[in-house]
Amino acid sequence: MSGATTHHGKPDHSKPGHGGDEDVWTTGGTLFAGVLMLVNGLLGAFAGIAGIAKDDVYTRIGDYVYKFSLTAWGWIHLVLGIVIVVVGWGILKGASWAKATGVALAALGIVAQFLWLPYTPVWAFISIAIGVFVIWALCTDRPDSAGP
Template identity: 75%
Template sequence: MSSATAPPNPDRDHKKDTAPWASGGTMFAGVLMMVNGILGVLEGIAGIAKDDVYERIGDYVYKFNLTTWGWIHLVLGILVAVVGWGILKGASWAKATGVALAALAIVAQFLWLPYTPVWALISIAIGVFVIWALCNDRSDDAVQ
């Protein structure tokens, strides 16, 4: 039987049901992680270098020293940028690590809300998109 007249194989043809924009979202998620990571590094450097760069808006339950926040953002930003690079390179470890780091970054941005409320909300939204895109990517499931 030739391949042109072969009956449809659901195991082989399952990628046809995947929306192309969902698989392209993985590439975009990698770019967003790199950009968000680099901005996190800059945010961390600003918090470490000078404590009066950020001003707290109101009182907040989760209080850390700004230098501590700077180190948290610096380390997390480096990790997020490296994992974003791994996603762009197609590394097998990068997707699961990206989901975990995006979730951790969402929590960190939620705790960072009193210092930069608008950017924290934007970063949370980016993290949610990254998790969605990485969880919906089916490129590794393809049967060769």
Template identity: 85%
Template structure:
């Protein structure tokens, strides 16, 4: 349940982050030379789509869908990479989002409810 709630919240916040990047390019700080520099609208679309998929997976985890656990680990890892690449634009929020992703992976990988003897 912990991982599902965190994924749902992180996904919704990712959607908001994406909308802010798409709607108004001056919301985020302009940076100089950066290896992974995209147009802010492109980053906005990346965060919007990734946020939607993460939120849907979080909902699947809360509903107990069989596909959601492995997908959640993969998407949390992808979200961590995306936030690491996004780090120069919003450093504080990116670090918080990376920490949420780590907690999601930890919670999904240590879940004992599906194992024999789990409660």
């Protein structure tokens, strides 16, 4: 057994950087953020395809200041969804570029979902909450607490 141990032979997790509770939360949060980015990106891409196909899935609720055509929104969500999937995969693989890119894309996704509110209000709020969690998880992860 390597590393510090207690007198009972169990690993000592009381020191920072040695697998304490905070490390478990930040590492687990980063892993979960990567998975959420994959799922959110895929669902965004599907939403984009539905918008491009001019399906009658989406109907605008009320009048809204930020207006784009449904086809334009479809392309925005398709491209953004694909890029978010790629970055989510990079986070899961531990790529050094993926964390900062993930924070930027999550912020961009939050803005896009805010502008998309008239079409899918419930899902937009859920996606905004997912984006906030992703930003928190990626910003609180420390480089030395990354997986094995």
